[in-house]
Amino acid sequence: MDLVQRAxxxxLTPKTEWPxxxxxxxxxxxxxxxxxxxxxxxxxxAMFIGMCIVGFSVPLVGITVRLSILSGITNTIMTFASSLIGVYLTSLIINALAPQFGAEKNSAQSLKVAAYSFTPVFVAAILFIFPDLGMLSLLAGLYGIYLLYLGLPVLMKTPQDKAPVYAAVSVVCVVVIGIVFSRVLHNISGSPMSGISSMHSSTPEVNGALGELEKMGKKMEEANKKMEAAKKSGDPQAEMKAATDALGAALGAGSEAEVVDKDKLKALLPEAIGNLKRNSLEGEKSAMGEFKIAKAEAHYADENNHQIRITITDTAGSKMFGAMFAWGAIEQEKETDHGYEKMGKxxxxxxHERFQKDGPSGEYSLLIAGRFIVETRGDNVDMASIKTASAAVGYDKLEAMKNDGVKQ
Known part of the structure; x- marks a missing residue:
């Protein structure tokens, strides 16, 4: 196989190359x-050259910044590792979803689909030599999705009418799961290979995620039928609603409950935390098909500009949404002269906690009962104050709500 010719x-001719x-x-x-x-x-x-040699401009400031060679080398290693992992994870997702779209599970074929679909993304990344143009390479990702759509029927034996939804669901899953693993790679220092080993496909976290993907596939199959019916009806509004519901089904796959009432979450946010008085309180509930969240947020401040913002989000136990916050699968700690970042339990x-000494500012987030996310951000306060504010919502009260709205 000649690399250049295959690429x-x-x-240029994917319809004849996939066979x-x-x-x-x-x-x-x-x-x-x-x-x-x-x-x-x-x-x-390309990123090494762009970030360390060419440099990138800072908006509104008008200066050019260049990373140190050491930082550039570290970034190069991590970028390379994440690219390899991205291809592998994509192949796992494609293979896991195959039965739900009438396709044949085949790990070798799914790996080829993933690897070759990434081609335009890798090639276009040459633009990162000039950081200000780097974002244009993202357009290649759209073409990569098109290649994926063309390749699924040929390699995975997907029925042609199911290929668009199969490709769309795969991309959604890659994005969601990619957030988790990019967070891991971002926090690894020193040995990039340790991050790769922690993401082996046999780990409970990855296997659990793949199990949820299969559940999501079944929901998407139902959504696909509705989309086909809407298309036949010729009603643009019906088609739009069906598409929205399909995306909602993807994001909400695995949801175990209806979200709690937003006012119930608002009631957990106290009127004051120490000397900080609450000056705003908001609540909202959003839904897109089966994907639903409820949220409450409060802002606290004093006359010395000490500020804290607390947000409580109920994900209704959505596995795909909750995966973004699955820090418990990873234990990482990073510290510099300017601050630190930790992930664990x-x-x-x-x-997950992060603190910046300059300011100072920081954030502390945690997942409670597999569904409630408490995020606390502070400015001009220390981490002890941020954690105290976070605890003020009453973690035990949220734990007591874990079965609220659970489907019987």
């Missing part, structure tokens, strides 16, 4: 070594 063919790829018997290690890794090096090296609850 050219899959990008060729489908017939190839390529070992996983060979695919990564001879195709994915060389292309994944493009964004890594406190009293069995997944937590």
């Amino acid at each position: 050219k063919n899959i990008t 060729v790829i489908a017939e190839e018997n390529t070992a996983t290690i060979d695919l990564f070594k001879n195709y994915v890794a060389p292309l994944a090096a493009i964004p890594a090296v 406190v009293n069995g609850r997944p937590t």
Whole structure:
């Protein structure tokens, strides 16, 4: 397999190249070594040149900033590692969802679909040599989705009418799960390989996520039927509603309950925290199909400009939404002269805290009962004050609500 010719063919003539790829018997290690890794090096090296040599401009300030060589090397390693992991995770997602869309589960074929669909993204990343143009490379991601759509029927034997939704669901899952693992990579220092080992597909966290993807696939299959019916009706509003419900089904997959009333969450936010008085209190409930959240937020301040903002969000136990906050699967700690960041568990609850000495400012977040997210941000206060404010909502009270609205 000639790398340059394959990249050219899959990008310019994908309809004729996918059948060729489908017939190839390529070992996983060979695919990564001879195709994915060389292309994944493009964004890594381009970012190094752009960030460390060319430099990037700071909006409104008018200055050019360049990273140190050491920071650039670290970023290069992490970018390369995340690219490899991204391809692998995408293949797992595609394979896990296959049965729900009438496709055949085949790990070798799903890996080829993922690897070659990433081609335009990797190639276009050359633009990161000029950081101000780097965002344009994101447009290549749209073409990558198109390649995915074309490849699924050929390699995964997906019925043609189900390929669009199969591709859309796969992309949604990649984005959501990618947030979790990018957070991991962002917090790793020193040994990037330790991050890779922690994301092996046999871990309970990854296996659990894949199980939720299969549930989501079933919901999306139902949503797909509704979309087809709406399309036949010729009613644009019905089509839009069906599409919105489909996305809601994807984000809300695995939801175990109806969200609690927003006023119930607002009642947990005290009128004062120490010397800080509450000067605003808001609540809202949002829904998109099956995806629903309820939220309450309060802002506290005093005359010395000490400020704290607390937000309580009920995700109704949505596995896909909650995955973004699954810090408990990872334990990381990073400290610099300017502050620190930690991820782990406190009293069995997944937590994340970050503190910046300059200001000072910080945030403390935790997941309670698998559904309630408490986020507390502070300015001109220390971390002890932020944690005290967070605890003021009453974690035990939220724990007591864990079964509220649970579907019987």
